[in-house]
Amino acid sequence: MVWKTEKVNMPFEVKDCTLITRMGGVQAAVSLRELREGVARCPLECLFHHFCETQLRPTFDDPEFSNDFAVWAAKHVRDRILAERLGVINPYEFDNLEQLREVVLEVVDDRLSEVGHHQFAPAGEDFRFMRAVTVVFDVGIQLRTPDDLVTRLPQFSTSSVYYHFVEARRRTETRLDDFSNWLAGFGAGTEPLLDALHGIDFYYLTLRELKDALLEAVCQPFMETAHG
Amino acid sequence: MVSMSLDSYEDVVGQVVIAQLRKLAHQLAGARVVHVNSTREGGGVAEILSWLVPLMNDLGLDTSWEVIDGHAEYFHTTKSFHNGLQGSPAALTDRMIKVYEDTVSANAERLRPKLSEADFVIIHDPQPAFLIKCCPERKGRWVWRCHIDVSRPNHRIWRYLKDLVSLYDASIYSMPHFARRLDHPQLIIAPSIDPLSDKNCELPQGYIDTTLDRFGIDRRLPLLTQISRFDRFKDPLGVIRAFDILSGSLDAQLVLAGGGAADDPEGQAVLNEVQETARGREDIFILDLPPDAHRTINALQRASTVVIQKSLQEGFGLTVTEAMWKSKPVIGGNVGGIRLQVHNHHTGFLVDTPEGAALRLRELLRQPGKASRMGRTAREFVTVNFLLTRHLREYLTLMLGLRHGLESHLLAG
Structure with a gap:
């Protein structure tokens, strides 16, 4: 199979990453008010972790929301309205994490103005601000053509x-x-192939599901080209 | 030390996972790593080290495992630390501190050259924590690995230990909620199980049947099992109480099986109490097993209809992961790491009382389809997240991170 491409491209260096979580250095939140204070003060790495790195963490759970703030609001504060408002925030829509912080604060402030300062999690179910240490390393694989992506992705x-x-x-x-x-x-x-990749809404998938979706996206145009 | 190869795990976790570990470990080739704890047999820490150390060696790290030698008074003192750190009333006298420090200092005479030269020293739990004061010339990074819940400790004991723990470069906890605030980085590594160990490997049905026959357990009746040390925090009497509530409505058998660990002097007293409570009962089996009875425990777990871990306090609770790996629904105490593992109503039930345990036992015994579904889900979670390969990967990540100051994003190699 040869792709009908017009150019020669630089090789794609395949990398991998691993993560270990660490405490974020911010006081745990028992109430919605304390969550707001924590979000306002926490390092940006904490926001990145709770919104973007949740898929990389080991878990025994398959939560209904993709970010930890929404999960906590639903599961521990039992405020589904807040959980849904937090859950719909897509962190990849913002230019930087400060913008994300502002939006989270707006959502929490709105909710505080609606319900007052009486939203608490039960004892032992407080929100712990976390961050991660992520190590990126070279896998030692180079992709030279789109065909290589098809064969190597599995x-x-x-x-x-x-x-x-x-x-x-x-x-x-x-x-x-x-x-x-x-x-x-x-x-x-x-x-x-690019259209197929752009069609994947990764934010709602587990990484296993995402890999399956990628395999399907990558293989489908390949098959069509092969038969075309 | 047993020789183990990571390649043996390829059939369980897949080639991709093994290749990832080897690539990651390549960055740490030749690093000298020393683990220190207080017992070579019995308890979750010794179990973890029995695979972690040989597998780190297989990955090219120069890894060894040292054990603190101590006498009865030292272990009584460290048991008091253990209980106090988990929030129980516990004494700490000047005499106890002297016994503790003298014992660890004596061990340091033997261990100092190795510890001082190591690139990474991992000290497990409070028993050897004083070693850091005995090695002022240390070259590498020292990490305190805490396997228990220290979130609400006895403050006198914590004040003493905090001064020691603060000297380390970092500390590790099994869950965020187990940690206490310290000035150094606090990291989270959940424990894991070895799927090929005697305790977790597949067993022939004949072996399972023979095990049940050996203890006089009726193979035709449902079996409810709690595997754990005879320790008050594991609430064995609460489990018997739950079984008593249930036994009027269902025909079943209860097994409480466990052994002592060399560093737990209270175990015999609790065992006596449990035996006394179960005296004369033909449907309750109290099994005091030797520390190496791993295949027996494996067989009992596999033969179980439901596995119970009704702890009142718990570190992580590896027996829960073991049961889930064997596709068993778990009824667990609503505490510690059990809350992390048992996803309530999906992979088992979290309970706060013997009555709650009885209620859920009856539900699972009456609805075997639900029990099977929960068991299958439980196994999937363990396969992806709680096998030793994930645990090993996080240690490697930690060591690479420590080399670079635990920055958020590091590029290695």
């Missing part, structure tokens, strides 16, 4: 998928995933 770890497809959006100027940035360099021939 060997990617889920954390490698996270690094290249999710985390990339905060790292790259285009705010796109690494695969899209790289494939764009091959010119018009990769458009079907």
Whole structure:
């Protein structure tokens, strides 16, 4: 199979990442008011962790919301209205994490004005502000053509998928995933593949589901091209 | 030390996971790592080290495991630390502090050259924590790994230990809620299980049947099992109370099985009390097992209809993960790490009282389909998140992080 691409591109260096969580150094929150104070004061790394790195953490749970603030509001404060408002925030829509912080504070402030300062979590269910230490390392695999992506993707770890497809959006100027940035360099021939990648709404998927969605997206145009 | 290869785990976790660990470990090749705890057998810490150390060696790190030698008075003192850190009333006299410091100092004479030269020293729990004061010339990074819940400690004991723990470069806890605020970085590593160990490997049905026969357990009746040390925090009497409430309405059997650990002098007293309570009962089996009875425990867990871990205080509670790995629904005490593991109504039930345990036992015994579904879900979570490969990966990440000051994002290699 040879892709009908117009250009030769730089090789894609496959990387992987691992994470270990650490305490965020901010007082735990028992009430909605304390959560607000914590969000206002916490390091930006805490916001990044609670919104963006939740998929990388080991868990025994499969929560209904993608960020930890929404999960806490629903599960421990039992305020589903707040949980849904927090849950719909997409951290990848903001230019920087300070903007994300402002939006979270707005949501919490609005809720405080509606319900007063009487929203508490039970004892032992307070919100702990966390952050992470993430180590990025080279896997030792280079992709040279889009075909390589098709053949090599099954060997990617889920954390490698996270690094290249999710985390990339905060790292790259285009705010796109690494695969899209790289494939764009091959010119018009990769458009079907790029369209398929752009169609994946990663924010609501577990990393296993995301990898499956990527495999499907990558293989489908390949099959169509092969048969076309 | 047993020789183990990470490749043996490929069939369980997949080649991608193994390759990832080898790549990560490559950045740490040759690093000298020393783990220190207070017992080589019995209890969760010894179990973790029995695989963690050989697998770190297999990954190219120069790793060893040292154990504090102590006498009865030292272990009584450290048991008092253990109880006090978990919030129980506990004494701390000047005599106890002297015994503790003298014992650890004596061990330091033997261990100092190795500890001082190591790149990473991981001290497990309070028993060896004083070692850091005995090694002022240390070259590497020292980490205190706390396996218990110290969120609400006896303050006298915590004040003493805090001065020691603060000297470390970082500390590790099993859950965020177990940590206390300190000035150094506090990291979270949940424990894990070894899926190929005697305690967790697949067993032939014949072996399971023989095990039940050996103890006179009726294979035809449902089996409810709690595996844990005979320790008041595990509430074995509460489990018997729950079984008593249930036994009027359902025919079942209860097994309370566990062993002592070399560093737990209270175990015999609790065992006596439990045996006395169960005296004359043909449907309750109290099994005092030796520390190496791993396959027996495995067989009992696999034969169980429901596994119970009704602790009143708990560190992480590895027996819960073990049961979930064997696709068993778990009825767990609503405390500590059990709350992290048992997703209420999905992989089991969290309970606060013997009455709550009885209620949920009856529900699972009456609805075997629900019990099976919960068990399957439980196994999936353990497979992805709580096998030793994840645990190993986090230690490697920690060590790479420590080398670079625990920055948020590090590029290695």
